[in-house]
Amino acid sequence: xxxxxxxxxxxxxxxxxxxxxxxxxxxxxxxxxxxxxxxxxxxxxxxxxxxxxxxxxxxxxxxxxxxxxxxxxxxxxxxxxxxxxxxxxxxxxxxxxxxxxxxxxxxxxxxxxxxxxxxxxxxxxxxxxxxxxxxxxxxxxxxxxxxxxxxxxxxxxxxxxxxxxxxxxxxxxxxxxxxxxxxxxxxxxxxxxxxxxxxxxxxxxxxxxxxxxxxxxxxxxxxxxxxxxxxxxxxxxxxxxxxxxxxxxxxxxxxxxxxxxxxxxxxxxxxxxxxxxxxxxxxxxxxxxxxxxxxxxxxxxxxxxxxxxxxxxxxxxxxxxxxxxxxxxxxxxxxxxxxxxxxxxxxxxxxxxxxxxxxxxxxxxxxxxxxxxxxxxxxxxxxxxxxxxxxxxxxxxxxxxxx
Numbered sequence: 001x002x003x004x005x006x007x008x009x010x011x012x013x014x015x016x017x018x019x020x021x022x023x024x025x026x027x028x029x030x031x032x033x034x035x036x037x038x039x040x041x042x043x044x045x046x047x048x049x050x051x052x053x054x055x056x057x058x059x060x061x062x063x064x065x066x067x068x069x070x071x072x073x074x075x076x077x078x079x080x081x082x083x084x085x086x087x088x089x090x091x092x093x094x095x096x097x098x099x100x101x102x103x104x105x106x107x108x109x110x111x112x113x114x115x116x117x118x119x120x121x122x123x124x125x126x127x128x129x130x131x132x133x134x135x136x137x138x139x140x141x142x143x144x145x146x147x148x149x150x151x152x153x154x155x156x157x158x159x160x161x162x163x164x165x166x167x168x169x170x171x172x173x174x175x176x177x178x179x180x181x182x183x184x185x186x187x188x189x190x191x192x193x194x195x196x197x198x199x200x201x202x203x204x205x206x207x208x209x210x211x212x213x214x215x216x217x218x219x220x221x222x223x224x225x226x227x228x229x230x231x232x233x234x235x236x237x238x239x240x241x242x243x244x245x246x247x248x249x250x251x252x253x254x255x256x257x258x259x260x261x262x263x264x265x266x267x268x269x270x271x272x273x274x275x276x277x278x279x280x281x282x283x284x285x286x287x288x289x290x291x292x293x294x295x296x297x298x299x300x301x302x303x304x305x306x307x308x309x310x311x312x313x314x315x316x317x318x319x320x321x322x323x324x325x326x327x328x329x330x331x332x333x334x335x336x337x338x339x340x341x342x343x344x345x346x347x348x349x350x351x352x353x354x355x356x357x358x359x360x361x362x363x364x365x366x367x368x369x370x371x372x373x374x375x376x377x378x379x380x381x382x383x384x385x386x387x388x389x390x391x392x393x394x395x396x397x398x399x400x401x402x403x
Contacts, residue, residue, distance in 0.1 A: 018046020186230020
């Protein structure tokens with residue numbers, strides 16, 4: 001499973017209440033993790049009697065919260081409710097449905113529900129007579145009226161041995177429900193986005209070139225994240241063995257800085273968003289040889305000319321409402337150099353990373369970045385996967401779009 005699911009980088013809260021169906025939550029957590037989502041798990045005290053927090057913390061790679069209080073103080077359910085992109089309560093017992101509908105907050109799951117600013121999905125699980133009871137149906141109607149999306153219970157064999165409605169929807173069905181939701185409700189739906197990524201190769205002769213170590217991983221991750229957010233995304237990709245995983249990205253492959261510029265310029269005016277993440281060569285040989293240059297002496301001199309500055313050129317043509325985001329990879333005076341680029345190239349913000357940071361830069365699967373803004377504000381992030389960095393960039397972009 002990969003980023004084509006549209007869930008990479010999504011922040012998913014999974015709440016588990018005390019039902020025999022709680023064992024299925026392990027499969028649900030695994031599905032979201034495999035899809036690249038970030039998952040946090042909450043459990044009611046009753047849920048811990050059916051499946052252990054250890055199992056779920058192992059699968060989610062994070063501590064599981066079972067109470068508002070912990071050994072060191074409290075688990076900040078308010079902050080968690082603000083963190084999530086979606087909150088799934090699966091299984092939701094009749095008791096939990098009643099608490100959600102009446103606004104109770106006597107455990108960490110329902111307290112987080114009251115703090116959640118994200119869409120909430122509930123997958124009920126109970127026996128058939130409990131499912132059809134008037135109070136359960138009334139609570140479900142109340143939750144729907146409150147904006148909660150109910151993932152319908154299913155027909156089948158129940159823990160009591162009866163056959164009927166009340167089985168929790170199977171984990172793949174719940175997962176698919178969320179996948180479709182994010183695909184149809186992307187915050188960048190209707191927007192067009194251009195991303196440049198990878199290196200450029202400037203030919204010296206048919207064999208040799210001037211280039212750099214860029215793999216294109218960061219820009220490709222950004223293109224995937226934009227497409228997942230609903231943007232119609234075009235990726236202009238320099239020489240790279242990699243490719244985006246989202247099926248709806250249009251990829252234009254180029255070799256040189258001039259080819260990248262021409263491809264970007266051709267569509268720039270139609271774009272709402274331009275993210276310039278490519279590591280473009282600054283110089284190109286003035287007269288590339290048509291034949292392999294032979295080794296005839298101890299030295300070789302090449303005349304180099306400046307390549308077109310793609311970011312500056314597009315910045316000069318930037319239309320009102322267009323958003324431009326740039327990158328700066330620096331080795332010294334990082335912030336000063338990045339701020340200079342920010343202003344000169346008319347970026348709405350610039351993503352700074354330094355080769356001095358372990359795990360950041362070319363060919364790594366991780367990156368450590370800093371966002372710099374025209375008002376001199378800055379946001380710093382810890383070392384994380386490039387997919388997670390891409391999600392942070394798109395989240396900041398969404399804030400700009402929605403202003």
